[in-house]
Amino acid sequence: MKFIAIKTDDGTKGKLAFYCRMLHVRRLGFYKYLSVKDRPWKYQALADTMLEIHAEDVCNDTYGRVRMFQALTLKRNPKGVTKADREARKSDDLLKRNFTSENINFYDEAV
Numbered sequence: 001m002k003f004i005a006i007k008t009d010d011g012t013k014g015k016l017a018f019y020c021r022m023l024h025v026r027r028l029g030f031y032k033y034l035s036v037k038d039r040p041w042k043y044q045a046l047a048d049t050m051l052e053i054h055a056e057d058v059c060n061d062t063y064g065r066v067r068m069f070q071a072l073t074l075k076r077n078p079k080g081v082t083k084a085d086r087e088a089r090k091s092d093d094l095l096k097r098n099f100t101s102e103n104i105n106f107y108d109e110a111v
Contacts, residue, residue, distance in 0.1 A: 049075065 020027055053071045054063055
């Protein structure tokens with residue numbers, strides 16, 4: 001695709017049809033390539049983090065998928081963790097509920 005984009009600078013249809021036919025590429029695929037070639041890769045941040053982890057340990061380059069996953073989970077920043085506010089004011093019991101009973105072991109007497 002990159003070859004076709006370089007060779008057809010002027011956008012001549014004759015040249016484009018020839019290159020697509022020779023390289024077994026559809027025109028639709030070529031135009032789709034042109035529309036997305038300048039977009040940033042959606043996994044670029046993850047790839048940069050993985051390269052950073054790999055570069056930290058110069059002598060050891062045996063990062064497999066399990067070890068890389070462990071390193072990524074240790075490196076990630078959990079921003080969505082909810083912590084209890086210990087200084088928050090407790091609310092008043094507006095319903096004034098009473099949970100005491102008059103008879104203790106009510107069900108034992110019936111048996």
